[in-house]
Every structure is written in C-alpha cells, then in structure tokens.
Amino acid sequence: MMLHQEMARLAKGLVSDPVAGAPDADITLAPTSAEDAASVLGFAAEHSLPVRFWGGGTHQGMGYPVVADILMSTHRMSSIVDWQVDDLTVTVQPGVLIADLEGELQQRRQTAVLQEVPGQSTVGGAVAAGLSGWRRLRYGPTRDRALEVRLATGDGRLIRGGGRLVKNVTGYDLPRLATGSFGSLGLITEMCLKLWPLPPEHAMVPVQDAERALALAYRPLALIETNAGATLYLSGSREELEAQAERVGGDLVSGHRWPQPLVGAVEATLRVPPSAVAQLVEKLRAAGIDFQAAHGVGEIRLVGSLGELAELRDTVEATGGALVIGKIPKGADFDPWGKPPEGIDLQRRVKAAFDPRSVANPGILPGGI
Amino acid sequence: MNPTQAQLDACVTCGLCLPHCPTFRLTGDEVASPRGRIAAMGAIATGALPSDETYAEMMSFCLGCLACEAACPSLIPYGEMLVGAREQLAKDQPSLAGRLRRLLAGRILNMKWLLALVTSGIGILQKLRVVGFLPKRLRLMRGLRPLRVFPHSVLGVRDHTPAEPAGSVALLAGCVMDEWFPEVHDATRGVLQMAGFQVHSPERQQCCGALAAHEGAGEEARRMAQRNVSAFSGYDYVVADAAGCSAHLKEYNQWAEGGESVAERARDVTEFVAALIDRGLLPTFAEARGPVAMQDPCHLRHGQRITAAPRRLVRAAGYTPVEIDQDGLCCGAAGLYMVYEHETADELGASKAAEIQATGLTTVVSANPGCEIQLRSHLGKGYRIVHPIELYWESLS
Amino acid sequence: MTLVDDLQAILGPDRVLSHPLELLVYAKDAGVTPGEAVAAVLPETTQEVSACLRVAARHGVPVVARGTGTGLSGGAVPDEPALLVVMTRVDPAWEIDAASRCAWVGAGALNLDVSRGIEGLGMHFAPDPSSQAACTIGGNVGTNAGGPHCLAEGTTVVHVLGVEMVTASGDVVVLGSAAPDPIGLDLRGVVVGSEGTLGIVTRVLVKLTENPPAVRTLLLTFDSLRAAAATVSATIAAGIVPAALEMMDQPMVIAVEAFIHADLPVDAAAVLIAEVVGLDEGVDAEAATIERIAVEQGATSVRVAGDDAERELLWKARKNAFGAVAQAAPNYYLHDTVVPRTALADVVTQIYEIAERFELEMMNVFHAGDGNLHPLVAYDAREPGKAEQVQAAAEEMVRVSVAAGGSLTGEHGIGLEKRDLMGLVFSPVDLDAQARLRDAFDPDGLMNPGKILPRGARCYDYGMSALPESEPS
Incomplete structure (x- = not known):
C-alpha cells in the first residue's frame, strides 16, 4: 500500500476512474503524454509492478489473462497528431477511436484501412493486437502500413522506430515488431500509418462460388463468405466495377455492407493458409457454426462451443495456422493461442530487450511471454 | 597485354553481368564470374597479387561467350580484356597444357595438310563406327557431321562471275569450317551467286585466328590476321559463315596493321543475306515448312549483337523460328573449351540439349560450327542441326 | 584445426575459398567500400549453413552473409575479417502453393528467376530492384529491397510471409507462415531488412502477386x-x-x-x-x-x-x-535517401546546389512516387581529394533530406555506408533499443558486426545504465 501511495503521488493527475469493463486493478492511470506513460512504466519496472494496457476494451479477451497492479488506459491520448494529406500518412495517438479517425480521413477521401465495423476499438488497440480490416485482401494487413512507432518501453524509455515516410529502411523495423505485440514491449504512444486514397465508388457482388470468384476478379477489396453466402467487395470507377461484375458473372449492388461482428460467449479466429479456407468453410457450414471467412486471406472469424473449437484447432494447426481466441468465459480451460510458434526463446529474449522486468502486459503472448 | 587501367576502372562492380555468365550460373561462385575475373585481372595488372595457378585457372574457366559484355551497362570490352590477360598469362606462366592448346590453335589448325589428314582419319573412324568409344574429352567427335575421307577445300575457288556482279565477296574458308562443314560453304556460295555476287575464296588466306587469340596465342593470331588483310584486299565484302570467325574478323583492327579495312567489310553470312532478302534481291517462301528451334551462337548474339538475321533467313526459308531460352546462355562449346574444360562444357551442353528437347522440335538452327558439334554430341540421333544458310539454300534449290 | 580445416571438413575443399585472389573477388559489393574476408564458403543447404555458423562461433569468427553482392551500402562487405557465407547455391526445390499465392524459395534464388519461374501461374514476385536480374531473394530480405513497383506494392517485407533462418548459434528457426498474422511477436518483420545481423536466412516464403x-x-x-x-x-x-x-x-x-x-x-x-x-x-x-x-x-x-x-x-x-x-567517370557514388514526397522538389533543388558547390558531376534517377532519391555522383577516385569531397557532399545530401523530414535510406539499407549517420535520425535511446533487439538474436555479436548501428550504440557507451537503479521498496 505504501507503494500504491507513492505511485499515486508520482502519477498525480494521471489517476483515472476505473474504466468500464476493465478488470480490477490497484490503480487506473490514464496518461496524457508519452512521457507520462514512460515514467509510469519506469516506476513499474523499478518496483516490478505488472501493467495492463487498455484501449477501447474490444480485444481484451485475446491472449493469456494479465493480472496487473496498474491498469493504463489510453483514453486521454486520443489526438490525431499529424495528417499529411498529400503524403498519404497520418500520425495518431493510441486512444483515437478507429471510427473517429476513418470519419476524419474520409472527408479527404482517404482511409487507414482499419476495421470496417470498429465499434469502440482504438487505433492503438487494433495495432497492438495486430488486427486488420476485411479490405486487407487488397491493401494488405495493418502491419504493412505501420510506418513509425513511438513506444514507452517496459523499462520506462521512450523510443522511436521507423519514420513518417512511405518507404524507409533506416534501422530495425520496430513499427512492425510493435504491431501485434499486445503491449508486451510497452505502450505504443504514437504511430504513423500509411493511408490509401478511397476510390470513387463502392459496390458488392453476391457470388455462388467464392473461390471461383476470387480467381476471376482482379484484386477485389474482400471476398467474405458467411453462413448466408459469399459476397465480393469492390471499389473503383463505375466502369471498373461493371467490368469486375462481368468477370465474376454477378450483379452489382451499390455500396458496402460489412458483416457485423459475431458475438457469442466464445469468439475465435482461425488463421490458415488461404488455400485451406474453402475446406474449412465447408466443415463449419456442415457443423452449423456461425462464421465469416475472408477468402484469399485465410482469416475465419467464428463463434462456437469450446468443444467445437478444440476439434477445429487440431485441423487448423495441421495447416500451419492457428486458432486464436477472441473471447472465452472467465476461467474456461482453453488455451487462447494454442501451440506456440517456433523460436520461442527468441521471442522471450526480444521481449526482454524492451521489458527486462516483464511488467508490460506480462505473460499475454504465446508461450506465456 | 594485361587490361589497361582505364578498362579496369570502367567496371563499377554493379554485378549486373552475373546472371548472364554461364559459369557463374553453374557454380554460384563469383570467382567464376565476369566481375570476379575483372577484379582478379586488376589485382594482377597492378601487381597487388602475383600471377599464379589460381589466376590461370580463373582465366581458363571463362568460356569467352561475351554474354557479360552484352549485358554491361558500363560497356566494358570484356572480351578484349580476357584475350589480353590470357596472352599475358601465356608469357608469365607457360604451362605445358597451355602450350599445347596454343600450338593447336595457333599452328596446327592453320596447317591445311595436317587438318586434311586428321579429317580423313576421322572420316574412316566414322565409317568404322568406333567414334562412340572415344574418351569423354573427345566427345566432340560424336558431334561431327559425316566427314569425307577425301576432303576438298574451297581455298582458291573462284565462282563463275555474273555479267553485272552486285559486288565481290571474299569467303573466309576457315580452318575446321573448310574441312568439316563443306555443305555450309556450298550453301553460302550458292546463295551469294544467286544474289548476283562474285564469290572468291582467296588462296593465300589463313585461319581467321580467333581460336589462337582466345587461347592467348597472340603472336600467331596477329600473324594470321596480317596475312588475311592482304589476302582479302580488293573485295567489297569479306563474308564468314561461322559466327566465331565473323566476330573475329570484325575485330581485325586490334589484330593487324590495316585490319580496320577488313573489320569494316566483314559480315556474318546471316546478316549479309538477311539484308539482301530485305532489299528484295533474294526471295522468301511462305512459312509452311514447320517450326525449328533457334540456338544463338554467343559470338553472333553477344559478340555481334545479331539475333534478327538468322531468324530472317529461317523465315525466308519457310520455317518458323522457335526460341529455346530467354538469355541465350552459352551451349558450352566455346571453341577449344569443350575439349579442355569438358566437364563444364558437358553440363552446359546437357542443359541446352534439355531445353531443346523440351520444345519437342528435332531441327535446330545454329550458325556456328562449334555450337553445332556440341549440340549434336548432346542431342544424339534423331536431331538435325543445321546452319541457317543451309536451310535457306535448300529452299532456293 | 584451423577455421578453414573445420569448414573443409563440412563442405569439402572446393566450396571453401581462402586463396587471396579468390577472397579479393568477394571483397566488395556494388558500393564503394571494400572489406576483408578470412575465408568464403559456398554452402548448399540449410544444414550446411548451420554447420558453418557453428564452426565460426566456435572459432569466434564473425560471419557475413552474401548473395550476389549487388548491394550498395556495404551490407555484405566485412567490416572486420570475417567468414563470408556466399548463399548463391542455397536454392532447394521450391514449394509453390498457388492457391495461397505463396512459395518457399531458396535464399540463393535470383529475384527475376522467381518471377520467371511462376510466370505460368500468372503471378510474379513484386519487389523489383534495378538489380533484379542479378540479386538474390536472400539479399532482398537482408536489405528489405525496394524497386520502382514498390510504390503501390510495398517493399520486400510486404512480400515475405516467412523465413527460415539460421541463428548465430547455428539453430534453425522458421519465422512466419502462409497463414495470416502468425501468433507471437512478428520476428519475421524484424528479420527482413536486418542485413544479416540477426541470422542468415536460408529459405524465404514469398508472397506471389497476380499479374495485372x-x-x-x-x-x-x-x-x-x-x-x-x-x-x-x-x-x-x-x-x-x-x-x-x-x-x-x-x-x-x-x-x-x-x-x-x-x-x-x-x-x-x-x-x-x-x-x-x-x-x-x-x-x-x-x-x-x-x-x-x-x-x-x-x-x-x-x-x-x-x-x-x-x-x-x-x-x-x-x-x-x-x-x-x-561511361562518364570511373567511379560513382549512388545515394539513397528518402523524403516525404511533398518535399521532393525542394530537396532535389538543394541537392543540386550541394553538387554544384562541391563541383561534382551528378545525375539523378529515382523513385519519385515514394520520395526515394538516388542522386548519383560520377567521379574519378584517383583525383586527389575527390573521394573525400564526394563523401562530404553525400553527408550534406543526407542532412538536407533529414531536415526535410526524411531519413537515411529508402531501400539500399544502412550497411557500412550510413551506420555513422544513424544519430541524425535516432536518439541514443532509440539506438540503444535497436542494439538490444539485435543482441537478443545474437548475444555474442558475431553476425555481420559493424553494420546498421554505429559503434557505441549501446547505452553503456553513453554512460547510461540499462535500467534506473532500483531502490529498496
């Protein structure tokens, strides 16, 4: 408790009310600057106090549970720092809501290609969890647009990697390392993302045979199959859209309607080589499991029972992929990651390079790193 | 005769030559690459390192195919540098094997009587069907056309002069060309006469000297070139029907006093005849005789940058040329290389043969005697390897 | 047993080079600075690479990986006498998964050969550096190579889904997969562009791009x-x-x-x-x-x-x-800096001024779309003082690029060439973090030492402690 008081004194002004949905922690802090975040982490490292990071709370079901003394929320770090419209880059703080950022970017017909139905997700949360939108089929995953990162590391340093440039190989690629690191290296306090111009028109084409449509269409935005059927998502000029519809032999429907997130007691994502999607879809359909499959990408979001997932995990891991839990009931006996990746010692040492005392979201990663 | 500093400096070590070098493609070792060899030449020329056996091996392992030269954005005269380095090596490290090679290229090939004797001998061996039992190193024997036991030469031939000749041509008789490929000479003479040219093969000419030059027998090469300069004087054109020879004639400015006069008038028969076809002086036939595989001799494709002409001839003869590879990688013949570096030559020959076999075609067109021998020895029975001028002449007659 | 003896025991005599002339051939890449190798090896398999690295580690000899040496920043040039591992022969049979649009290829495969090899599938490997006919995929991974078509498609890292790598200790590890977003830290992403300082990549899982x-x-x-x-x-x-x-x-x-x-x-x-x-x-x-x-x-x-x-x-x-x-001069220095593309015109103007001031003959050829500049200075190194002048101008060009919000290199890599300029864009703390990342992979510092990071990039070189002193609580 002495410690708690000292921290409260140190972190004066940072103390926040508990965040809705967040688990209990000794103290909830909401830094307003990268420097504040770094000093809190430095203090935590010094006293070996685990810190859990919190954005919009939408992906907190992922990874091994983190038991933390300090909950660090990013909700007070929510500005767009620098938007270079003509350079197609934007630099933001982690607490910016995806919905707000995309809304802003849309006014100049640009997009960061983050999740299409983000809910309360923050940019920092999506980047830390390494999540991408459906449009990654066309534009690639979020990690390929992470140009620069500022990180308050687990030992309280403030470091920067990459640069606000669309092309840059100066130094090790820390922006990519940070993407999908689940806060295990520290808190992302700022990041620069590459943007894409929004094409003039958007449309969908419902298709019968997803894989066939994928082969016929030229670089569509997405091809999503759900229990209800498969849909090709397109953008471009009117002529291009019509040409694409003709290629796949379907009818254009104006605009985009993205699938709403699947909600259930158990949510998971299958990550498999794209060639494995069609077979898995058949299997899921047969089993009556609710799913949303991204053809050509290899990502299948679903809700189901733990029993069903256990069986699926074997299939998925046999393809070289992973079944990743998005949410499970508290205390359920199910590994959120499954088989850890190769090179787990390297993973552990890399984390230690940034967070030697293991206080930043400790144990959240595969292998309990 | 080491390369000059200016030549060496021209290499910016960009490495763009590497994928075009057959020996680098085989070994993955830059010691066997143009950039590596130039670096080595530089070290020897400046005296930074002594000329030793390793250096000699490096220079000897090069095919001299000149694919690197054609790919070089710095326009480095690699072939000239290599020939210079080899000549210097012949002085600095006169090994027995090297001496034998130079004796063969610089003297023996230029001895008509001896070559005729050898030709008769092989002709007899062929008739006795014992060529297949010869050692691997002499694989080239298996690639020869059936030789005449009593060879005849074009030397001194003065074909019937048309009333109003379109011009005069001196035909290079060549060394093995004359003894082993008389059909090609016949075709060349026939086509050129038909186009209205006066064709002579001057008696006092010598072997062109290309092989001697490539083996580092510079003195002999210069001597041959010098004699040919006088033998070929007075003709409008000097035509060779072996790509290696025409390439060398075009470089006579480096080899003989007054050599530029030959260099300027020298033509490979394919480019010469293709131009005549283009000018309407010779006929073309409908492309109805089927596809044939095209093999570009290095000294035509890289050395002279001629690729369209042989295809023009093939089309004019009524055939459809089919490409066998994208890069025109050397078949491994490379003059005497197929004898003294036969293992490497065999690997290259085998892969070239595999590319041809993959096309399913059984007629292969090649405009150089060495390539023809190499291809035939690797393709074996069932394949016809023919000079484009022969195909064209067949169609004409 | 000497290093060469041990290596010959693994590879035989023909694939271990130690003659001065042979090593001279490997002294340089396409850049300007030569280096010195103690031996060069030509392994053919991942296992041979691993065995060579174990031998090098036992002898305490640094290791430098090299493809076809078309790099321009000295990434494959030893900074101190090292074992050169020439990767050109490491190209086992490719495993192509056309439906997943990816393929495992050897690090020694040539960039253009990969695209040609999959031509029939209507796909290609998108990164197309100018040296694409000559450079290896392994080298592309090492430098995170770019090329004209990276404007829309992204540089190599976007097109590498996984790597098989031999670590400094000789262990073989596969990082990444054909499945999206492999779980755990994205070490694949860090390895791409790491210039052989984290390990030697032996096989690469490349993404294949549909031909338009x-x-x-x-x-x-x-x-x-x-x-x-x-x-x-x-x-x-x-x-x-x-x-x-x-x-x-x-x-x-x-x-x-x-x-x-x-x-x-x-x-x-x-x-x-x-x-x-x-x-x-x-x-x-x-x-x-x-x-x-x-x-x-x-x-x-x-x-x-x-x-x-x-x-x-x-x-x-x-x-x-x-x-x-x-053709213009015997030597050239090809720069590679990157600026926000909106600053292009201004920076280019300044670069011309610098060249003029130093009286240098300069040409420009560059990836304008991503603000990636390549001023190219042609000069004659034999002219006294010229090389120094070129170097000084180069540094100024980098400085004006950085001042405009740019960075040191867009695609050629840091290598030897720019490691001492890293301080222009990164603070000591930033560099220390990068050094620690590197140490996590290679604690003994044997993998391509002297590249990317300036000497003294680690915090103790600045007199900083690794961690704030812990006080008793």
Whole structure:
C-alpha cells in the first residue's frame, strides 16, 4: 500500500476512474503524454509492478489473462497528431477511436484501412493486437502500413522506430515488431500509418462460388463468405466495377455492407493458409457454426462451443495456422493461442530487450511471454 | 597485354553481368564470374597479387561467350580484356597444357595438310563406327557431321562471275569450317551467286585466328590476321559463315596493321543475306515448312549483337523460328573449351540439349560450327542441326 | 584445426575459398567500400549453413552473409575479417502453393528467376530492384529491397510471409507462415531488412502477386525538374497511386540512352516514367488523368508505350541507369535517401546546389512516387581529394533530406555506408533499443558486426545504465 501511495503521488493527475469493463486493478492511470506513460512504466519496472494496457476494451479477451497492479488506459491520448494529406500518412495517438479517425480521413477521401465495423476499438488497440480490416485482401494487413512507432518501453524509455515516410529502411523495423505485440514491449504512444486514397465508388457482388470468384476478379477489396453466402467487395470507377461484375458473372449492388461482428460467449479466429479456407468453410457450414471467412486471406472469424473449437484447432494447426481466441468465459480451460510458434526463446529474449522486468502486459503472448 | 587501367576502372562492380555468365550460373561462385575475373585481372595488372595457378585457372574457366559484355551497362570490352590477360598469362606462366592448346590453335589448325589428314582419319573412324568409344574429352567427335575421307577445300575457288556482279565477296574458308562443314560453304556460295555476287575464296588466306587469340596465342593470331588483310584486299565484302570467325574478323583492327579495312567489310553470312532478302534481291517462301528451334551462337548474339538475321533467313526459308531460352546462355562449346574444360562444357551442353528437347522440335538452327558439334554430341540421333544458310539454300534449290 | 580445416571438413575443399585472389573477388559489393574476408564458403543447404555458423562461433569468427553482392551500402562487405557465407547455391526445390499465392524459395534464388519461374501461374514476385536480374531473394530480405513497383506494392517485407533462418548459434528457426498474422511477436518483420545481423536466412516464403490484366506505361517529358516533381505530388493528391512513378534528370537520360538506345528525350530537363496497372477498363482513364496532370504542370511531351517491347525497353533503360554512369567517370557514388514526397522538389533543388558547390558531376534517377532519391555522383577516385569531397557532399545530401523530414535510406539499407549517420535520425535511446533487439538474436555479436548501428550504440557507451537503479521498496 505504501507503494500504491507513492505511485499515486508520482502519477498525480494521471489517476483515472476505473474504466468500464476493465478488470480490477490497484490503480487506473490514464496518461496524457508519452512521457507520462514512460515514467509510469519506469516506476513499474523499478518496483516490478505488472501493467495492463487498455484501449477501447474490444480485444481484451485475446491472449493469456494479465493480472496487473496498474491498469493504463489510453483514453486521454486520443489526438490525431499529424495528417499529411498529400503524403498519404497520418500520425495518431493510441486512444483515437478507429471510427473517429476513418470519419476524419474520409472527408479527404482517404482511409487507414482499419476495421470496417470498429465499434469502440482504438487505433492503438487494433495495432497492438495486430488486427486488420476485411479490405486487407487488397491493401494488405495493418502491419504493412505501420510506418513509425513511438513506444514507452517496459523499462520506462521512450523510443522511436521507423519514420513518417512511405518507404524507409533506416534501422530495425520496430513499427512492425510493435504491431501485434499486445503491449508486451510497452505502450505504443504514437504511430504513423500509411493511408490509401478511397476510390470513387463502392459496390458488392453476391457470388455462388467464392473461390471461383476470387480467381476471376482482379484484386477485389474482400471476398467474405458467411453462413448466408459469399459476397465480393469492390471499389473503383463505375466502369471498373461493371467490368469486375462481368468477370465474376454477378450483379452489382451499390455500396458496402460489412458483416457485423459475431458475438457469442466464445469468439475465435482461425488463421490458415488461404488455400485451406474453402475446406474449412465447408466443415463449419456442415457443423452449423456461425462464421465469416475472408477468402484469399485465410482469416475465419467464428463463434462456437469450446468443444467445437478444440476439434477445429487440431485441423487448423495441421495447416500451419492457428486458432486464436477472441473471447472465452472467465476461467474456461482453453488455451487462447494454442501451440506456440517456433523460436520461442527468441521471442522471450526480444521481449526482454524492451521489458527486462516483464511488467508490460506480462505473460499475454504465446508461450506465456 | 594485361587490361589497361582505364578498362579496369570502367567496371563499377554493379554485378549486373552475373546472371548472364554461364559459369557463374553453374557454380554460384563469383570467382567464376565476369566481375570476379575483372577484379582478379586488376589485382594482377597492378601487381597487388602475383600471377599464379589460381589466376590461370580463373582465366581458363571463362568460356569467352561475351554474354557479360552484352549485358554491361558500363560497356566494358570484356572480351578484349580476357584475350589480353590470357596472352599475358601465356608469357608469365607457360604451362605445358597451355602450350599445347596454343600450338593447336595457333599452328596446327592453320596447317591445311595436317587438318586434311586428321579429317580423313576421322572420316574412316566414322565409317568404322568406333567414334562412340572415344574418351569423354573427345566427345566432340560424336558431334561431327559425316566427314569425307577425301576432303576438298574451297581455298582458291573462284565462282563463275555474273555479267553485272552486285559486288565481290571474299569467303573466309576457315580452318575446321573448310574441312568439316563443306555443305555450309556450298550453301553460302550458292546463295551469294544467286544474289548476283562474285564469290572468291582467296588462296593465300589463313585461319581467321580467333581460336589462337582466345587461347592467348597472340603472336600467331596477329600473324594470321596480317596475312588475311592482304589476302582479302580488293573485295567489297569479306563474308564468314561461322559466327566465331565473323566476330573475329570484325575485330581485325586490334589484330593487324590495316585490319580496320577488313573489320569494316566483314559480315556474318546471316546478316549479309538477311539484308539482301530485305532489299528484295533474294526471295522468301511462305512459312509452311514447320517450326525449328533457334540456338544463338554467343559470338553472333553477344559478340555481334545479331539475333534478327538468322531468324530472317529461317523465315525466308519457310520455317518458323522457335526460341529455346530467354538469355541465350552459352551451349558450352566455346571453341577449344569443350575439349579442355569438358566437364563444364558437358553440363552446359546437357542443359541446352534439355531445353531443346523440351520444345519437342528435332531441327535446330545454329550458325556456328562449334555450337553445332556440341549440340549434336548432346542431342544424339534423331536431331538435325543445321546452319541457317543451309536451310535457306535448300529452299532456293 | 584451423577455421578453414573445420569448414573443409563440412563442405569439402572446393566450396571453401581462402586463396587471396579468390577472397579479393568477394571483397566488395556494388558500393564503394571494400572489406576483408578470412575465408568464403559456398554452402548448399540449410544444414550446411548451420554447420558453418557453428564452426565460426566456435572459432569466434564473425560471419557475413552474401548473395550476389549487388548491394550498395556495404551490407555484405566485412567490416572486420570475417567468414563470408556466399548463399548463391542455397536454392532447394521450391514449394509453390498457388492457391495461397505463396512459395518457399531458396535464399540463393535470383529475384527475376522467381518471377520467371511462376510466370505460368500468372503471378510474379513484386519487389523489383534495378538489380533484379542479378540479386538474390536472400539479399532482398537482408536489405528489405525496394524497386520502382514498390510504390503501390510495398517493399520486400510486404512480400515475405516467412523465413527460415539460421541463428548465430547455428539453430534453425522458421519465422512466419502462409497463414495470416502468425501468433507471437512478428520476428519475421524484424528479420527482413536486418542485413544479416540477426541470422542468415536460408529459405524465404514469398508472397506471389497476380499479374495485372492491363498495363499502361507513360514517358512524360519536362523542361524543369520542379515541374516533374510537382506532377508526382499532384498525381498522388488526385487519389492515384500508380504502380510506379520514376524520374530521371537530363544527364542520367543521356548516359542511359547511350547504352540502351530507347529513343529517350535527351534534350529534356527531366523525364517521368509512370505506370498504371489494373483492369482494361481502368488503366486508360488513370493514364489519361496522369497525362492531364502532367500537361497542367508543364509537360512538354507525353509518350505512351505502344507495346510490351517498348515498355520493356523503357524499364530496361531505367534499371540499367546506374551502371551506365561508368561511361562518364570511373567511379560513382549512388545515394539513397528518402523524403516525404511533398518535399521532393525542394530537396532535389538543394541537392543540386550541394553538387554544384562541391563541383561534382551528378545525375539523378529515382523513385519519385515514394520520395526515394538516388542522386548519383560520377567521379574519378584517383583525383586527389575527390573521394573525400564526394563523401562530404553525400553527408550534406543526407542532412538536407533529414531536415526535410526524411531519413537515411529508402531501400539500399544502412550497411557500412550510413551506420555513422544513424544519430541524425535516432536518439541514443532509440539506438540503444535497436542494439538490444539485435543482441537478443545474437548475444555474442558475431553476425555481420559493424553494420546498421554505429559503434557505441549501446547505452553503456553513453554512460547510461540499462535500467534506473532500483531502490529498496
């Protein structure tokens, strides 16, 4: 408790009310600057106090549970720092809501290609969890647009990697390392993302045979199959859209309607080589499991029972992929990651390079790193 | 005769030559690459390192195919540098094997009587069907056309002069060309006469000297070139029907006093005849005789940058040329290389043969005697390897 | 047993080189600085690479990986006497998963050979550095290579889904997978561009990109470099990200034309090569938009490549540019800096001023679309003081790029060339973090030492402690 008081004194002004949905922690802090975040982490490292990071709370079901003394929320770090419209880059703080950022970017017909139905997700949360939108089929995953990162590391340093440039190989690629690191290296306090111009028109084409449509269409935005059927998502000029519809032999429907997130007691994502999607879809359909499959990408979001997932995990891991839990009931006996990746010692040492005392979201990663 | 500093400096070590070098493609070792060899030449020329056996091996392992030269954005005269380095090596490290090679290229090939004797001998061996039992190193024997036991030469031939000749041509008789490929000479003479040219093969000419030059027998090469300069004087054109020879004639400015006069008038028969076809002086036939595989001799494709002409001839003869590879990688013949570096030559020959076999075609067109021998020895029975001028002449007659 | 004996025990005598002449051949890449190897090996398999690394570790000898040595920043040039591991022979049978659009290829495979090898599938490997006919995939991974078409497609890291790597201790590890977002930290992403300092990549899982149904290539001519640069900015601002957007200035065009004979406009101050790809129904409209923008910005002529042959010739011209410089002078120094593309015109102007001030002959050829500059200085190193002058000018060029919000290198890598300039863009703390990341992979510092990070990048070199002193609580 002495410690708690000292921290409260140190972190004066940072103390926040508990965040809705967040688990209990000794103290909830909401830094307003990268420097504040770094000093809190430095203090935590010094006293070996685990810190859990919190954005919009939408992906907190992922990874091994983190038991933390300090909950660090990013909700007070929510500005767009620098938007270079003509350079197609934007630099933001982690607490910016995806919905707000995309809304802003849309006014100049640009997009960061983050999740299409983000809910309360923050940019920092999506980047830390390494999540991408459906449009990654066309534009690639979020990690390929992470140009620069500022990180308050687990030992309280403030470091920067990459640069606000669309092309840059100066130094090790820390922006990519940070993407999908689940806060295990520290808190992302700022990041620069590459943007894409929004094409003039958007449309969908419902298709019968997803894989066939994928082969016929030229670089569509997405091809999503759900229990209800498969849909090709397109953008471009009117002529291009019509040409694409003709290629796949379907009818254009104006605009985009993205699938709403699947909600259930158990949510998971299958990550498999794209060639494995069609077979898995058949299997899921047969089993009556609710799913949303991204053809050509290899990502299948679903809700189901733990029993069903256990069986699926074997299939998925046999393809070289992973079944990743998005949410499970508290205390359920199910590994959120499954088989850890190769090179787990390297993973552990890399984390230690940034967070030697293991206080930043400790144990959240595969292998309990 | 080491390369000059200016030549060496021209290499910016960009490495763009590497994928075009057959020996680098085989070994993955830059010691066997143009950039590596130039670096080595530089070290020897400046005296930074002594000329030793390793250096000699490096220079000897090069095919001299000149694919690197054609790919070089710095326009480095690699072939000239290599020939210079080899000549210097012949002085600095006169090994027995090297001496034998130079004796063969610089003297023996230029001895008509001896070559005729050898030709008769092989002709007899062929008739006795014992060529297949010869050692691997002499694989080239298996690639020869059936030789005449009593060879005849074009030397001194003065074909019937048309009333109003379109011009005069001196035909290079060549060394093995004359003894082993008389059909090609016949075709060349026939086509050129038909186009209205006066064709002579001057008696006092010598072997062109290309092989001697490539083996580092510079003195002999210069001597041959010098004699040919006088033998070929007075003709409008000097035509060779072996790509290696025409390439060398075009470089006579480096080899003989007054050599530029030959260099300027020298033509490979394919480019010469293709131009005549283009000018309407010779006929073309409908492309109805089927596809044939095209093999570009290095000294035509890289050395002279001629690729369209042989295809023009093939089309004019009524055939459809089919490409066998994208890069025109050397078949491994490379003059005497197929004898003294036969293992490497065999690997290259085998892969070239595999590319041809993959096309399913059984007629292969090649405009150089060495390539023809190499291809035939690797393709074996069932394949016809023919000079484009022969195909064209067949169609004409 | 000496190092060479131990290596020969693994590879036999023919694939271990130690003769001074053989090592001299491997002393340099396509850049300017030579280095020294104690031996060079030519392994063929991952296991052989691993065995060689174990031997090197036992002897405490540093290890430098090399592909075909087409790099420009000295990444494959030993900074201290080292074992050179030449990877050109490491190219086991490819495993192609056409349905997943990816393939495992050997690190020694040549970039262009990969694209040619999958031609029949209607796909290609997107990164296309100018050296693509000669460079290896392993080298591309090492430098995170770029190329003209990285404007729309991204650099190598975007096209590498996984790597098989031998670590400094000789262990073999596979990082990444054909499945998206492999779980755990993205070590694959860190390894790409790490210039062989984290391990030696032996196999690469490359992403294959669908060939576009239609391509339009435009050659735009300008009477000022500024107008060309303005066209670049205006094109991007108009919502078009072309497949490629390349610029050459007049001296460069003249040098290239002498080699390639592509009928390039040698009297223009600058030319832009713009390429748009996509559906037939889209490319003409995009090409027309670019043409309109160019004319608005003062383009003096616009030529659209009539066929594939003309298009290929234009690209051949572009990709042979830097080698063609040797016609002008025996040495060249090809720079590689990157700036926000909106700063392009200003920075280029400043770079011309620097070249003028140092009285250097400079040509420019660069990836204008991503603000990646390649000023190229042709000089004669035998002229006393010239090399130093070139070096000093180079540093100034980097400084003006950084001052404009840019960085040290867009695609060539840091290597030896720019490691001492890292302090221009990163603080000591940033560099220390990078050094620690490197140490996590290679605690003994044997993998390509002296590259990327300046000597003294670790915090103790600055007198900083690794962690704030812990106080008793």
